Amino acid sequence: MSLRYAVLTLLDIEPGSGYDLKRRFERSVSHFWGASHQQMYRELHRLHAEGLLDCAEQAQEGRPDKKVYSLTEHGRAELRQWVLQPAQPQKMRDPFLIQLFAGHHLDNAQARQALERQLEHHRALLRDYREQNERVRGSDPALQQRYWLAHQTLLLGMDLEQTWIDWAEKLLRELDRRQ
Known part of the structure; x- marks a missing residue:
């Protein structure tokens, strides 16, 4: 819908x-x-x-x-x-997290490889969002004002990607420590 x-x-x-x-x-x-x-x-x-x-x-x-x-x-x-209607919050659905949940089937090298692939994907998304953000910041101030709330969704996306990156980097360090 x-x-x-x-x-x-x-x-x-x-x-x-x-x-x-x-x-x-x-x-x-x-x-x-x-x-x-x-x-x-x-x-x-x-x-x-x-x-x-x-x-x-x-x-x-x-x-x-x-x-x-x-x-x-x-x-x-x-x-x-x-x-004007209230929106129902949605739960995150990420197939990679299900794979990670079953990660006991992976050795450290396989886990690292899977995590690094995901990490690169999230880094690319963050780069793309930052480029979009720069375009917004360089746009007409009247449009920035009108679509201020719409821009907040992009800022949230940037924060979420940065959080994912921080989490994945921390997990990679933990994998190294456990090796």
């Missing part, structure tokens, strides 16, 4: 095509919500069919027409109503 509102929110910020929306999604909410290209397009079609989105076709030279989606007043009203 949240993909629906992620799409409405991103189109509330700025109209766009499915491609535009997917790129915007990857640069913003993907650090806490995932969706495939197909899921995004299915949701766009569903929202359009429900009257929550308008769709205008723009001619493109040498390519099929581009469909640009924007929120209708009905879509904005539903988004406003949804934002």
Whole structure:
């Protein structure tokens, strides 16, 4: 259900095509919500069919027409109503943590290798989030003010990745000590 509102929110910020929306999604909410290209397009079609989105076709030279989606007043009203509803906290779901929970099947070298792979992934995410943060900080101050709360989700993502990195580095040191 949240993909629906992620799409409405991103189109509330700025109209766009499915491609535009997917790129915007990857640069913003993907650090806490995932969706495939197909899921995004299915949701766009569903929202359009429900009257929550308008769709205008723009001619493109040498390519099929581009469909640009924007929120209708009905879509904005539903988004406003949804934002007022309490959200249920979600538990973390991380397959690596299940693997680590079964880590008694690994020797130290295997555990280290698995942990280092995850650590590099989280370091890459943190680098990406920091780059996004620099773009936000360099953007128009009026936009920064308007989307201040949205920016807080990126800052939380940065803090979570840093916490994960600190935990993994500490665990690697402990593996070395136990060897």
